[in-house]
Amino acid sequence: MKHDEHKPPNSRSISRRSFIKGAGALAAASGLVRTPGADAGAATSSGAQEGIVERLGPDAQTIELKINGEVRRVTVEPRETLLRALRDHLNLTGTKLVCDRGACGACTVHLDGKPVTSCMILAIDARGHEITTIEKIRIKGDKTGLFGAFVEHDGAQCGFCTPGMVMSLAAALASNPKANLEDVKRAVAGNICRCGTYPHVFAAALSVARDTRGGGAGES
Amino acid sequence: MSRRVTLNLGFEGHLQPVTVVIPDDEPTPWQWGERFEIVGKPTPRVDGALKATGAARYTYDISLPGMLYGAILRSPYPHARIKSVDLSRARRLSGVRAAIRMDDTVARFAGQEVAAVAAIDYETALDALRLIKVEYEELPFVVDLDMAMMPGAVSVFENGSNVQRPTVNEHGDIKRGLAAAAAVHEAVYATPVQTHVSLEVHGSVAEWDGDELTVWSSSQGIFTVRDDLAVYFSLPHNKVRVITEYLGGGFGSKFGAKPETVIAARLAREARAPVKVMLTREGEHLATGNRPDSLQKVRLGADRGGKLTAIELVQHGSGGIGAGSGSAGPFLSLYHSPNLRTEETNVFMNTGPSSPMRAPGWPQGCFALELAMDELARKLSLDRLEFRRLNNSNPVRALEFDIGAKLFGWKEKSAAPKSSGPFKRGIGVASAAWHALGVSGPQAQVIAYRDGRVQVVIGTQDIGTGTRTILAMVAAEELGVELARIECQIGDTGYPFSVPSGGSMTTPSTTPAVRQACAHLKEKLLRLAAPVLGAEPSDLEARGGTIRVRFDPSRKMSFEDVCRRIPGDSLSAEGERVPNYEGYRKDQAGCQFAEVEVDTELGIVRVLKVVAVHDAGQIIDPLTARSQVNGGVLMGVGYALFETRRMDPQLGIMVNPTMDDYKLVGPLDVPEIDVRFVEVANGFNNTGVMGFGEPAHVATAAAIGCAVYDAIGVPVRSLPMTPDRVLAAMETKA
Numbered sequence: 001m002k003h004d005e006h007k008p009p010n011s012r013s014i015s016r017r018s019f020i021k022g023a024g025a026l027a028a029a030s031g032l033v034r035t036p037g038a039d040a041g042a043a044t045s046s047g048a049q050e051g052i053v054e055r056l057g058p059d060a061q062t063i064e065l066k067i068n069g070e071v072r073r074v075t076v077e078p079r080e081t082l083l084r085a086l087r088d089h090l091n092l093t094g095t096k097l098v099c100d101r102g103a104c105g106a107c108t109v110h111l112d113g114k115p116v117t118s119c120m121i122l123a124i125d126a127r128g129h130e131i132t133t134i135e136k137i138r139i140k141g142d143k144t145g146l147f148g149a150f151v152e153h154d155g156a157q158c159g160f161c162t163p164g165m166v167m168s169l170a171a172a173l174a175s176n177p178k179a180n181l182e183d184v185k186r187a188v189a190g191n192i193c194r195c196g197t198y199p200h201v202f203a204a205a206l207s208v209a210r211d212t213r214g215g216g217a218g219e220s
Numbered sequence: 221m222s223r224r225v226t227l228n229l230g231f232e233g234h235l236q237p238v239t240v241v242i243p244d245d246e247p248t249p250w251q252w253g254e255r256f257e258i259v260g261k262p263t264p265r266v267d268g269a270l271k272a273t274g275a276a277r278y279t280y281d282i283s284l285p286g287m288l289y290g291a292i293l294r295s296p297y298p299h300a301r302i303k304s305v306d307l308s309r310a311r312r313l314s315g316v317r318a319a320i321r322m323d324d325t326v327a328r329f330a331g332q333e334v335a336a337v338a339a340i341d342y343e344t345a346l347d348a349l350r351l352i353k354v355e356y357e358e359l360p361f362v363v364d365l366d367m368a369m370m371p372g373a374v375s376v377f378e379n380g381s382n383v384q385r386p387t388v389n390e391h392g393d394i395k396r397g398l399a400a401a402a403a404v405h406e407a408v409y410a411t412p413v414q415t416h417v418s419l420e421v422h423g424s425v426a427e428w429d430g431d432e433l434t435v436w437s438s439s440q441g442i443f444t445v446r447d448d449l450a451v452y453f454s455l456p457h458n459k460v461r462v463i464t465e466y467l468g469g470g471f472g473s474k475f476g477a478k479p480e481t482v483i484a485a486r487l488a489r490e491a492r493a494p495v496k497v498m499l500t501r502e503g504e505h506l507a508t509g510n511r512p513d514s515l516q517k518v519r520l521g522a523d524r525g526g527k528l529t530a531i532e533l534v535q536h537g538s539g540g541i542g543a544g545s546g547s548a549g550p551f552l553s554l555y556h557s558p559n560l561r562t563e564e565t566n567v568f569m570n571t572g573p574s575s576p577m578r579a580p581g582w583p584q585g586c587f588a589l590e591l592a593m594d595e596l597a598r599k600l601s602l603d604r605l606e607f608r609r610l611n612n613s614n615p616v617r618a619l620e621f622d623i624g625a626k627l628f629g630w631k632e633k634s635a636a637p638k639s640s641g642p643f644k645r646g647i648g649v650a651s652a653a654w655h656a657l658g659v660s661g662p663q664a665q666v667i668a669y670r671d672g673r674v675q676v677v678i679g680t681q682d683i684g685t686g687t688r689t690i691l692a693m694v695a696a697e698e699l700g701v702e703l704a705r706i707e708c709q710i711g712d713t714g715y716p717f718s719v720p721s722g723g724s725m726t727t728p729s730t731t732p733a734v735r736q737a738c739a740h741l742k743e744k745l746l747r748l749a750a751p752v753l754g755a756e757p758s759d760l761e762a763r764g765g766t767i768r769v770r771f772d773p774s775r776k777m778s779f780e781d782v783c784r785r786i787p788g789d790s791l792s793a794e795g796e797r798v799p800n801y802e803g804y805r806k807d808q809a810g811c812q813f814a815e816v817e818v819d820t821e822l823g824i825v826r827v828l829k830v831v832a833v834h835d836a837g838q839i840i841d842p843l844t845a846r847s848q849v850n851g852g853v854l855m856g857v858g859y860a861l862f863e864t865r866r867m868d869p870q871l872g873i874m875v876n877p878t879m880d881d882y883k884l885v886g887p888l889d890v891p892e893i894d895v896r897f898v899e900v901a902n903g904f905n906n907t908g909v910m911g912f913g914e915p916a917h918v919a920t921a922a923a924i925g926c927a928v929y930d931a932i933g934v935p936v937r938s939l940p941m942t943p944d945r946v947l948a949a950m951e952t953k954a
Contacts, residue, residue: 077343088289088342093281094274094467099501099879106419110950151268154843157851159271159685160419162469188887190496192879194419194469195684196854198890200847204697 027201056124063127067092068136076123083107085123086133094134098192105191106160108167109133115171117190134163137170145211146170149204157195167192169205179209221245229253229804229903231616237776240801240903242500247698247739250838252901256698257764262843264709265689267466276466278439280498282425288317288338290487290497292350292480294328294506295334297572298872299361299374302327305335306353307832310633313351315344315719318491320483323563328541329572330873331506333479338487338495363867365513365538368569376541376568378764381721382542383536386565389552394519397530397559402523404530405596407587409518410938411547413506414511416577417884420468422508423498426484432482434461437481438498439902440470440683441720442551446713447476448880449485464681464711471855472576473509475720493674505877509575510865512537512545512566516588520596526610528557537584538567539574547585553807554651556610570872571688571865576722578852579654579914581628581923590650590922604694604926605630605649614859616811617651620833620898628813628831628895638931642717642821645828646815646931650922652810652834656911657904662797663716666695666737668745669790672780674699677709680718680730685913686844687726693840694731694907698738700762701746702778718793724867724911725778727840732905737795744761744791749782803904810915812853814891818931820950823943826929830920836897837910849895849916856920858885861940 037163040188057078067090074089083100086092086109100104100121108117110137112133132154137147146166148154156162165188173179179187184205193201221244229238235252242249250259252541254666256335270276295302307319316735318338335352360374368382376382387413396402403515424437433455439445442462449460469476484497498510514537521530537545557804585766597607605625612618623629633647664678676695682688692706699706709715719729749767753775766777768941783791814832816822819846830853839845860882866875876882921939929935929948934953 002693008658018252052514080343086280091283093277093283093405095279096274096419097498098421101501101878101880103880104419105871138273147269147272150272151264152263154268154686154847155269156265156271157274157686158277158419158467158469158849159267162271166274169242185890190886192884192886194471194855194884194886195418196848196851197506197847198852198854198885198887201887202890 004154054186063124063211065123065126065131066129067131068133074123078113078124080120080123080128082109082121083118083125086118092133092135094138096163097159098107105168106164108164108191110167110171113171115168122188134167136167138220144170144173145208146173146204147205152206153200154206154209155197155201161191165201171206173205177209178203181206184209222405225249227901227903229901230618231898232531235901238903239802242801243529243798245521245649245736245740246798246908247736248860249407249903249906257455257700258693258699258703259838259840260842263689263693263703263841265686265844266692266703267688277654278466278468279423279425279436279464280420282316282436282496284425284494286426286912287494287496288340288487289306289345290336290341290484292483292497292503293343293349294335294503295330295332297327297356297358297360298330298363300327300356301325301359302535303355303357303935307335307925309351309353310337310348312534313344316338316348317493318487319348320486320490321498321706325867328867329570331503331572333483333507335425336487338491346452360577361872363570364869364871365528365536365567365569368538368567369536372378373654375584384566386563387546388561388569389548389561392559394530394532394559394561394783397557398519400522400523401529403519403599404519404544405592405599406519407592407595409516409591411514411584412939413513413585414577414859414863415865415880416471416473416509417471417879418469418471421499421501421504422474422478422480423496423799424481424484425496426488427496427606428488431455432459433485434463435485436463436482438467438474439464440467440474440681440722441476441679442679442711442713443478443717444483444720449481450891452477452482453468453485457628462553464714467681470683471578472643472722475576475722501879502877506874507572509577510540510572511577511580512539513575514547514584516547518584518588518592520592522596522600526600526602528555528611529559531557532596533562535562535564536567538569539568540571542573542575544574544580545928546809547581549582550589550653553653554613556613563656566626571867572835578917579854581687582642582918583856585651585924586650586918586922588608589935591925591929591935593756594648594926595935608649608651611724614650614653614807614809615834616773616900617811617897620809620811623898624811624831624833625897627896628829633815642819644818644820644931646818646897646929647815648810648923648926648930649813650926652915653725654808654912654915654916654918656724656728656807656808656914657800657806658725658797658911659911660797660799662718662730662735663876664733665791665792666734666741666795667792668741668783670783670787672705672783674701674706675709676706676734677715678718678730678734679710680726681716681721683721685726686841687730689844690727690840691734694734695738696910698735699742701765710826713879724914726911728837728905728909728911730906731840731909733795733797735906738795740793740795741791744793745782747848748785749777751778759787765853797905800904803902804900805902808835808910808912808915810919812919812923814920814927816924816927816931818928818946820932823946823947825861825941827924830923831893831894832916833896833898834912834915835900835910836899836912837902838908839897839899840909844893845897845912848913849851850893850915852913853893853920854885854890856917857889857891857924858883860921860924861942864940
């Protein structure tokens with residue numbers, strides 16, 4: 001094994017454990033540790049013009065959201081998430097609510113083409129962005145072949161995580177059509193499936209990527 | 221009225237003719253080596269596209285005109301007297317349409333339902349919860365298994381000990397068995413509370429029309445929900461209808477009408493409007509069930525040759541305020557011993573009630589027994605697989621050991637020298653068993669229409685195993701038509717009765733009913749075709765999309781042509797699941813092999829490979845079958861390494877009721893999984909199907925535990941094997 005060559009057996013010098021502990025403290029102290037999703041937060045804080053603080057709420061108000069290429073008017077309270085707006089107000093129920101705190105990926109939509117968890121974004125912060133939900137991909141037809149691959153490889157059991165998986169993979173394959181197994185795993189790393197369907201999800205994604213590669217080399 | 225048929229029962233190389241008695245109207249059971257057109261071929265699930273595109277409609281997705289949103293107030297205290305509940309301010313909030321309190325006067329766990337509201341939207345319902353004033357009198361509590369068992373512990377229920385009466389199973393003489401042993405091993409093993417974490421939380425949408433109640437429920441047992449609601453509201457069964465079109469997981473937690481379903485119906489009645497109540501993720505963790513924890517004191521003895529002389533288990537476990545924590549199953553059935561004693565004791569504590577979870581009791585028992593087997597094998601200097609072969613109780617498992625060992629490379633991996641670096645590899649093997657033969661009760665209706673469509677109607681539900689697909693495949697096979705012709709209607713108590721989706725019983729219980737109904741429908745179709753083909757109905761067969769003369773297949777009619785001759789609009793037939801025949805073996809075997817890599821500096825365990833070999837009867841769809849076993853294995857990886865409900869002993873609350881702090885297996889934790897089925901002709905029903913959703917989960921954590929022991933040379937006797945425990949175990953070695 002490769003790892004073994006770096007270090008003599010029974011070494012009492014610095015182990016990776018003590019190194020990582022030390023490095024972690026250092027990173028935290030120097031502000032290197034960033035909150036996950038900080039970028040997404042910055043990208044969504046639109047609506048307000050520079051220098052002017054926009055005051056919203058607490059009552060519901062009507063806003064415009066561009067969803068699947070269509071401008072939709074929706075009346076929401078400022079505290080409502082994009083996910084609630086999609087599901088409860090616009091009846092776009094393909095996007096699923098599971099953990100409600102960005103931990104499972106079931107509510108993944110695309111914001112300006114990037115996958116984000118819609119339970120972690122306020123509806124008002126999604127103004128001015130292109131929002132894409134699973135419904136768009138459904139209506140536009142299966143250009144990627146991803147839906148067909150999910151069906152063929154049995155990429156769904158109960159199916160509740162599946163739309164989120166598809167959205168994560170659609171974005172990943174769009175930016176990297178020749179994804180390999182590691183790329184695919186990374187793409188869905190934030191998508192949790194309690195039924196344990198992952199191996200078939202990987203197979204589905206790889207079959208699409210392999211088609212793109214022109215029947216190329218073979219992860220299984 | 222019955223008849224005798226002779227079936228070849230057993231498994232490859234061990235088949236024997238057995239005569240069984242079956243009812244007259246039962247189709248001749250499918251035989252070993254039967255040649256199928258559809259059954260047994262990997263088939264994508266018929267509703268796969270609906271699921272992949274988000275178009276499948278789950279309870280969570282139901283929206284009715286005028287529907288209100290409900291929310292539940294839960295006790296923040298693990299044990300408290302509820303002295304008063306004031307709903308008046310909540311009721312006065314604009315947008316609130318109903319508010320109720322629960323009947324209980326004592327909360328016995330943090331998370332117990334206290335009150336609920338319904339409002340025009342979810343946010344308003346949350347606001348209303350904050351306006352409910354509850355006066356609690358806090359009571360002493362206990363949330364730890366050890367402490368709950370102590371003499372003088374706080375009583376969870378008034379005037380009662382927390383420690384319930386034990387269940388004892390015994391044969392032979394355990395003392396004599398231990399005395400006769402050349403080596404004895406004794407240790408205590410512990411397993412954590414695991415929660416189900418179905419991705420779709422529990423919940424229901426309830427709507428009243430006069431005294432008729434319709435409920436869409438995220439349920440794995442629509443008829444049990446119906447029965448519970450009928451009792452609660454004193455309604456006849458025909459006034460309650462329960463619908464579960466699609467279900468986002470259950471794993472045993474979704475039988476019956478749980479509090480949130482009753483709450484939805486009560487709120488809807490008060491508000492005179494439909495109400496949707498879906499739990500929060502926190503509520504889901506706290507109140508909808510869990511796999512009980514366990515402390516298992518195990519004693520094993522074996523003679524010099526490696527034959528077990530004694531198996532003893534003294535187990536305690538807590539289902540919180542619920543029961544059913546026993547773990548003796550594997551001790552009673554995996555290995556032979558002339559002397560055996562198990563004692564299981566449930567202990568109450570102030571935590572949420574347990575509910576069945578994927579093979580209740582078995583993963584915890586299997587972990588304790590199998591790791592103890594490895595520890596004893598080491599004392600006897602025996603190969604661990606050989607030790608299991610010597611004591612194995614099931615001939616099918618003997619074959620499975622051979623298949624698995626070869627696939628896994630047991631011999632080669634056993635012989636490989638251990639790395640001298642910080643990453644240590646190890647291997648383990650564990651046995652599984654189950655008893656999923658199915659039950660009688662389900663009924664099915666099959667309807668052929670003049671336009672050639674066929675509908676299968678049965679009140680079962682799909683928990684995610686592919687029920688629609690499997691039933692459609694069986695119907696298509698029996699009627700000799702293509703799969704696309706069949707449409708399955710399930711998930712409605714308006715349909716013929718079926719059993720809950722649990723106990724790995726759905727497929728063996730429902731497919732025989734559907735097949736019988738199709739056989740009856742086929743008889744009617746053959747009678748329609750007979751005069752046209754100038755033959756007796758008994759000389760006809762349905763195959764390849766035609767009705768044809770058996771000895772002269774060129775004389776045929778297409779299935780559609782036959783359907784066009786249906787008088788009126790449709791032709792219908794019923795079928796039922798008859799009681800199990802006298803079959804081959806009532807226990808199902810299985811075994812799993814695992815390879816792990818342990819980072820001995822950081823204590824991190826990675827599972828590299830799992831080989832899962834399981835008994836199956838007739839496999840209907842190998843594709844969805846493999847999905848199920850993958851799922852059982854991966855849930856076992858989580859149970860072995862990550863999952864645990866953590867309680868704060870000072871506050872009595874769960875500290876990780878989320879999906880970021882309660883860790884499930886994610887995509888990056890997935891090992892290579894190799895699934896193999898050994899087909900067993902079991903002869904209990906007309907399709908020969910056995911279920912395997914649960915056995916696939918029994919042995920995984922145990923095999924991983926054994927592999928970790930092999931890797932680091934010391935056993936980690938508590939699950940989950942988190943880095944701190946792995947490092948602590950290694951300290952004891954040093």
